[in-house]
Amino acid sequence: MLEYVLFFFIVVAGTGGELCLSRAMKSMGEIHDFRPMSLLRFVGQAIRLPWLWVGISLMALGFFSLLAILSFLEVSFVVPVSALSYAAGAFGAKFFLGERITRHRWMGIAIVTLGVTLVWLSRR
């Protein structure tokens, strides 16, 4: 039971965190000026974005869940199963960021999910 909860956090919180970060960074716009002072100003503006902190907290939750699950499950099992993030990421990008997911990309995600199913079945 515990592993389901932890996998849920790894996949959903980890991906959710990245989506929040992406949303925060997109609102900042692309960086063109790479001088140290303007980079510092960029960081100073970025840390005031609430989405950034939501993102960092969610990613931390995902990382600690990964540590917890690795304390009792095999690495060659946990890491492939966490590839489900590709599916979570696509759904999140579609509904949270308004990105269009091409049919080609859905196909790739379906293949990844099938692979994760096989790895899940290889569980001892």
Place this chain on the structure above:
Amino acid sequence: MLKIAVVLIILPVWTSFTPLDHHEHHARRLQLKTIPLILVSIVLGPMGNVLLGKGMKEVGQVQLHGVGDLLPVAFRVFSVPTLWLGIACLLGFFLVHMLLLTWADYSYVQPATALAYATVAVLSYVLLGEMVSPLRWAGIALICFGVLVVGRTAPNTTTAPKTTVAP
């Protein structure tokens, strides 16, 4: 089983080597520094995960009975050197990845993440002695292939709907 591992490693490398059709000479020269860095990144990332796994196995299964247990547990977990080595590898991976993305297209670098699923299995077999069954290898092969398919699509669909060429 070894054969599958070899195919898993050769296939994504080979497909990611297919030359770009625009300014090919420049691309060739770029590959000289891109490919070694991609190789470094597909070893560093999985290495980090394997070391995290090794470190956490040293800690053992964590028992949490309340919020008060969180601090002592965190203290015990983060006093394991192997874990810090793993975190260092993951940070290194992150840096190399960012560095690559400053000049290489995301759709060129991204298939390398597919390879990482194969290397993580090879490394956990070699370094941690985990038994990777043929079924698990098959699943990992499918994941690699799926990630490759995902990577072969346009990186930006929100701002430039007319063109499919990467910037």
